Amino acid sequence: MKKIPYASTISSLMYAMVCTRPNIAHAVGIASRYLSNPGKEHWNAVKWILRYFKGTSRLCLCFDNGKTMLDGYTDADMAGDLDNRKSTSGYDNLGNGLMKSPKAILKKAQAEIRGAVGNKDIVNEDDIQKLSCLKAIVRETFRLYPSAPLSVPRQTLANCIINGHEIQSNSIVYTNVWGNGRDPEYWENPNEFLPERCLNSSVDMKGKDFQLIPFGAGRRGCPGYSLVLAMVEVGLANLLYSFDWELPFGIKKDDIDTQVLLGLTMPNKNDLPLPAKNVYA
Numbered sequence: 001m002k003k004i005p006y007a008s009t010i011s012s013l014m015y016a017m018v019c020t021r022p023n024i025a026h027a028v029g030i031a032s033r034y035l036s037n038p039g040k041e042h043w044n045a046v047k048w049i050l051r052y053f054k055g056t057s058r059l060c061l062c063f064d065n066g067k068t069m070l071d072g073y074t075d076a077d078m079a080g081d082l083d084n085r086k087s088t089s090g091y092d093n094l095g096n097g098l099m100k101s102p103k104a105i106l107k108k109a110q111a112e113i114r115g116a117v118g119n120k121d122i123v124n125e126d127d128i129q130k131l132s133c134l135k136a137i138v139r140e141t142f143r144l145y146p147s148a149p150l151s152v153p154r155q156t157l158a159n160c161i162i163n164g165h166e167i168q169s170n171s172i173v174y175t176n177v178w179g180n181g182r183d184p185e186y187w188e189n190p191n192e193f194l195p196e197r198c199l200n201s202s203v204d205m206k207g208k209d210f211q212l213i214p215f216g217a218g219r220r221g222c223p224g225y226s227l228v229l230a231m232v233e234v235g236l237a238n239l240l241y242s243f244d245w246e247l248p249f250g251i252k253k254d255d256i257d258t259q260v261l262l263g264l265t266m267p268n269k270n271d272l273p274l275p276a277k278n279v280y281a
C-alpha cells in the first residue's frame with residue numbers, strides 16, 4: 001500500500017466535495033477515517049468513489065419553476081441518525097435561528113452575497129471571505145445552537161480544582177458548551193439570535209475564548225473545524241444567494257418549534273419545512 005496515493009486522492013476528493021459535489025461527503029468522510037493506515041479494501045472503496053464521480057460528472061441538481069419546499073439538508077452531525085447516519089442538525093439550526101430573527105438580517109445577508117457574487121451561478125469559497133454578515137450568522141448559530149452541546153466526554157488525568165470543585169483523576173467530565181454560549185456574564189441578551197454582535201467581534205471560536213467553544217479547546221479540540229466552516233458557509237451562502245425564504249403559510253416566528261432531541265448532538269425534534277423561491281428561475 002506504500003505506493004498507493006491514498007491520502008492525496010482523499011484530499012482531491014475533499015476539494016471536490018466542498019466545492020461542487022456535496023453528494024460524496026458521506027463516502028469521503030468514511031474513507032478518510034483510514035488515512036493513517038489504509039488497507040486494500042479502503043483503496044477499492046476510494047476507486048468506487050472515483051468511478052461514481054466519473055459516471056455522474058454530467059449530472060447536476062435542477063430546480064424547476066414550481067414551489068420548492070426544502071425539507072432535507074446536510075452538515076456534519078453523523079451521530080444524530082443511528083440508522084443511516086444522515087446528517088442534519090447544523091442547517092436545521094441555521095434555519096431556526098434565521099427564521100426566528102428579524103427579517104432584516106436575512107435580507108442584509110442576501111444583499112451582501114448577491115452584491116459580492118455578481119452574475120455567477122454559484123457562490124464559491126473565494127467569495128466567502130468578503131461576506132462578513134454571512135460569517136456572523138454562522139458564528140451566532142454555533143453560539144446559540146452548538147451541534148455538540150456538552151462536547152465530547154473526556155477523562156481527567158490528575159486531581160484538579162475548578163471553581164472550588166475538586167475533580168478527582170479518572171473522572172468523566174463534560175464541558176457545557178451550550179451554557180458557556182449563553183452565559184449572561186459574557187453575552188448581552190444571551191438567548192437572542194443577534195448576528196450583529198459577531199460583526200467585528202474579537203471573540204475566538206477555535207478554543208481560545210471559553211465563552212464560545214462549539215469545537216472544543218486545547219489539544220483534543222475538533223480537527224474538522226476548517227472543513228465544517230467551509231461546508232456550512234459555502235452551503236448557506238448558496239441557499240441564501242439563489243432562494244428567497246419564507247415561513248410556511250400561517251406560521252409565525254414564535255410558532256417555530258425549537259425543541260431538540262437528546263443525545264451527543266442537538267438535532268431538531270421536528271422538521272422545519274421552509275418554502276423557497278428560486279430568484280433566478
Ligand code: HEM
Pocket residue numbers: 075076077090146147148151152154213214215216217218219220221222223224225227228
Ligand atoms: C458542526 C460540525 C462539528 C462540530 C460542532 C464538532 C465539534 C467537536 C467537538 C466539540 C469536539 C470535542 C473537542 C474537545 O473535546 O475539546 C470534536 C472532536 C472531534 N471532531 Fe469534531 N465537530 C464537527 C465536525 C467534525 C468533522 C467534519 C470532523 C472530521 C472531518 C470532525 C472530527 C473530529 C475529531 C476526529 C474529534 C476528536 C479529536 C480528539 O479527540 O483528539 N469533527 N468535534
